[in-house]
Amino acid sequence: MKNKLKLLTMNIGNPSIVRVKRQIEWLSNRNEDVFILTETKNSEGCSYLEEHFSNYGMTLFDIGMKPEFNVYFPKSKTGDLGVMILSKYPIVKYKTCFNKDDPYFSRLADIIINYQGSKIGIIGLYVPSRNSTEEKIIRKKNFVIQFLLYLKQLTLNNSTIPYVICGDLNILERNHIPHYNNFQKWEYDFYDRFEHFGYIDAFRYLYPDKNEYSWVGRTSDGYRYDYFFVSKQISHTIKDCYYIHETRSSSLTDHSAMSLILEL
Secondary structure: OOOEEEEEEEEOOOOOHHHHHHHHHHHHOOOOOEEEEEEEOOOHHHHHHHHHHHOOOOOHHHOOOOOOOEEEOOOOOOOOOEEEEEEOOOEEEEEOOOOOOOOOHHHEEEEEEEEOOEEEEEEEEEOOOOOOOHHHHHHHHHHHHHHHHHHHHHHHHOOOOOEEEEEEOOOOOOOOOOOOOOOOHHHHHHHHHHHHOOEEEHHHHHOOOOOOOOEEOOOOOEEOOEEEEEEHHHHHHEEEEEEEOHHHHOOOOOEOEEEEEEEO
16 A cells, blocks of 8 residues: 655745634634645744644643654744745754745754655745835845756755745746736746656646646735645655645635645
8 A cells, every 4th residue: 555645835924813813713624734834923822833833732631642743944143034844743843044044044953754654855944025125126036046056066965855835935936827927037047947846747747738726816816825835756655736725715815825735
């Protein structure tokens, strides 16, 4: 029998205490093994979420037992947004290309989990959004450049460890429908570089012609901002990959969540 590794990514929008309690209830009823949460912050709501899952399953009758979830939550010293990963499997290593004082520090979470004796890498990303100001464009472009250099080095050094890269990337595929003129060439190139470094867009792998959107603007324009990319070496294990629009329609957050099932 093949084993299934289930992952879920969701932009939680740096929630308030009221909203994070709803998100915790929703996540607790899901059956995924790893949650990659983006738009986190060193805030009251995200700290509440971290504490909850760090102690998940630890009741008066569970004394001496380990928590059900392993939590990795890099916190920015500059107040920037980022990523939190909750894993039912042991996290055996974590790393990044940014130092703790870097504004980008919290936006990349690279972990390796022990999945039933095998090592699997997971990178959670929250790429900066931007407007038309030069400052915001440079901020986003610099993050993209540094991450791609990191990904290139990772590919060279860890060719034997399969990786899943996911999160809110704030980019669109080149053939996105509809086409938006405000996205620049380097942003489309960023999407293409994943394939260059040996990664498959899991959703597009299964559904080459399907239009789905993970975020919808005030004018009802849809954007596919959230992704799962999988190492080509395990692309044949992609069993399913789909968006969960319930999180957006119920105002749990303003993004649709996304689930990935690997049949290993």
